[in-house]
Amino acid sequence: MRIGELSKATGVPVPTIKYYLREGLLPAGELSSPNQASYGEAHIRRLRLIRALIELAQVPVATVKEILESLDADTEPLHEQIGRAHRALTPTRRLSASDDARAAATARVTKLIEDRGWSVDPEAPALATLIDTIAAYHSLGQDNLIAHLDTYADAVEAFTALEVEAVTANPTRDQLTESVVIGTILGETVIASLRLLAQESISAELWKNR
Amino acid sequence: MRIGELSKATGVPVPTIKYYLREGLLPAGELSSPNQASYGEAHIRRLRLIRALIELAQVPVATVKEILESLDADTEPLHEQIGRAHRALTPTRRLSASDDARAAATARVTKLIEDRGWSVDPEAPALATLIDTIAAYHSLGQDNLIAHLDTYADAVEAFTALEVEAVTANPTRDQLTESVVIGTILGETVIASLRLLAQESISAELWKNR
DNA sequence: CGCTTATGGATACTGATACTATCCATGACA
DNA sequence: TGTCATGGATAGTATCAGTATCCATAAGCG
Numbered sequence: 001m002r003i004g005e006l007s008k009a010t011g012v013p014v015p016t017i018k019y020y021l022r023e024g025l026l027p028a029g030e031l032s033s034p035n036q037a038s039y040g041e042a043h044i045r046r047l048r049l050i051r052a053l054i055e056l057a058q059v060p061v062a063t064v065k066e067i068l069e070s071l072d073a074d075t076e077p078l079h080e081q082i083g084r085a086h087r088a089l090t091p092t093r094r095l096s097a098s099d100d101a102r103a104a105a106t107a108r109v110t111k112l113i114e115d116r117g118w119s120v121d122p123e124a125p126a127l128a129t130l131i132d133t134i135a136a137y138h139s140l141g142q143d144n145l146i147a148h149l150d151t152y153a154d155a156v157e158a159f160t161a162l163e164v165e166a167v168t169a170n171p172t173r174d175q176l177t178e179s180v181v182i183g184t185i186l187g188e189t190v191i192a193s194l195r196l197l198a199q200e201s202i203s204a205e206l207w208k209n210r
Numbered sequence: 211m212r213i214g215e216l217s218k219a220t221g222v223p224v225p226t227i228k229y230y231l232r233e234g235l236l237p238a239g240e241l242s243s244p245n246q247a248s249y250g251e252a253h254i255r256r257l258r259l260i261r262a263l264i265e266l267a268q269v270p271v272a273t274v275k276e277i278l279e280s281l282d283a284d285t286e287p288l289h290e291q292i293g294r295a296h297r298a299l300t301p302t303r304r305l306s307a308s309d310d311a312r313a314a315a316t317a318r319v320t321k322l323i324e325d326r327g328w329s330v331d332p333e334a335p336a337l338a339t340l341i342d343t344i345a346a347y348h349s350l351g352q353d354n355l356i357a358h359l360d361t362y363a364d365a366v367e368a369f370t371a372l373e374v375e376a377v378t379a380n381p382t383r384d385q386l387t388e389s390v391v392i393g394t395i396l397g398e399t400v401i402a403s404l405r406l407l408a409q410e411s412i413s414a415e416l417w418k419n420r
Numbered sequence: 421c422g423c424t425t426a427t428g429g430a431t432a433c434t435g436a437t438a439c440t441a442t443c444c445a446t447g448a449c450a
Numbered sequence: 451t452g453t454c455a456t457g458g459a460t461a462g463t464a465t466c467a468g469t470a471t472c473c474a475t476a477a478g479c480g
Contacts, residue, residue: 002477004426011306015469018428023467028428035428035475045350052346054467055305056339058268061467079417083410090406093399095265096221118411126410129266130403133396136262140255142392144376151372152397153404155365160408162361164416166354182352184409186343187362189303191405192398193340194363196300198370199394200293200336201328206374207289212448213456225440228457233438238457245446245457264438271438426477433470441462448455 001039003029010047017047025050025065049182057185063088071177078173082180089184090125097135105134108146112153163187211249213239220257227257235260235275259392267395273298281387288383292390299394300335307345315344318356322363373397 007014020026026046029037046068053059053067066088073081097105109131113120120127137146167183170176217224230236236256239247256278263269263277280294307315319341323330330337347356377393380386 002427013469014427016467019468022429031428033428033476035426036477037428048346048349052305052350056303056343056346058301058303079414082413082417086406086410091268093266093268095262113407118407119414120407120411124407124410126403126406129399130407133266133399133403136258136266137392137396139258140262140392140396142389142396144379145373145389145393145397148369148372148376149400151369152401153408155368156401156404156408158365158368159358159361160405160412162358163355164409164412166358168416169354179352179355180413182347182350183355184406186347186350186352187355188402188405189339189343190359191362191366191401193336193343194366195370195398195401196296196336196394197323197328197330197334197340198363198366199374200296200334201330202370202374203292203390204289204329206378207292223440224456226438229439232458241457243447243457245455246448247457422480424477424479427475429473431470431472434468435466437464437466439463439465441460443460444458446456448453450451450453 001043003037003039006039006043006047009044010051012047012051020047020050023061023065025061025068049178052182053185056189059089059185063091067181071174071181074173074177078176081177085177085181086184087125089181090129092125093129093132095132095136097132097139101135101138102131105131105138108134108149112149116153116157211253213247213249216249216253216257219254220261222257222261230257230260233271233275235271235278259388262392263395266399269299269395273301277391281384281391284383284387288386291387295387295391296394297335299391300339302335303339303342305342305346307342307349311345311348312341315341315348318344318359322359326363326367 001009003014003017006012007017012020017026021028026043029039029043031037050064050068053064054061059067067085070081070084070088073084076084109127134146134149137143163183167176167179170179211219213224213227216222217227222230227236231238236253239249239253241247260274260278263274264271269277276298277295280291280298283291283294286294319337344356344359347353373393377386377389380389
């Protein structure tokens, strides 16, 4: 397959494919001569994955590169490989809060994790994000919403076990790690969309005549 | 309060505040003379909200502006005002898929919505995003993950009713709409973080020695 | 064989986004 | 009275995600 066909097969413009090649998101095709390379099925798959991450999940190109690199690093132990992908998948979203707001939020989150018996790396970026977000709720005067943290955690527990299980069913290691990435990222989009639809539906019902 | 104090109170640099004023995110202070304005508590609150949306939830500045405008448009009926804010909150994330993949995804999603008796505007951006995401799962060979769509929907239903209820408890209309915005956006961050933590915890347990 | 078109590779350019920096005339305040 | 901050305007910057252009070469067609 030549680059033009790869472009047709995926709907990605040729210059964009060249850009991804330059950036190392896509492995180079097999060169048959200095200006002729051929691409295969793997390139189509990779390109689809790249587009899904960038367009649907809004993952920055540099992060996509990291993720793909960790996908291809199949020499290290599985849980480390996945951890690396996972870390790349977690955006670092921070917001400086006052010290005591942070302390309170940290306490709240620590308690939640303890109560549930989760084993969480204290360095996990998602942990910092969660704490900052709780602190932000507080500083925005929305403490009443923090009260529902356990409801969120319950709901999350309800599907996470199934997600991990579904992913584990993959026969090969490559497929497993790829499923982790896709499941983690696209799953977030699915959950967010469902939530918005459910909110719309419920609130339309409730506030019809206010 | 002068701009320098506003800056100190919120941690936002003065030039950035000026930028937000220029962009219309923040209402101008009350001018006491051509080069002297005073800002109040409302400005602090507004600025905190802006920063939370931008930093934590990665909402683009232009969207923040739309959101704030809908917050301030308290002449229209409540559900319309909220609908407008809600629409601004929903990022339009699209990915072109093959026609039959889209059709299948649309059917799947329509069925889900019907089964649950949700009333959803067919124009809702979240709907298009959901359909595209389902189609993307398929084109990435992850149909097995689509099987869990109902599990996600169950979990989402579990907290959405409570969320809407919590928000409804707000005494004034202004507070209610602001809560909707904060709850919708920060809630997403909370859910995403919790999910990542839960995934990490469960998968660490499961794949310790693979 | 010749001609058009596509290709790989390199380099340069673009448009959007979110700030920063600078400038200036004026005003606050010590 | 002098220093500093301020409002307002305009210009500059860094990053990101592509696009565009160029070139020498190669493929495919008649």
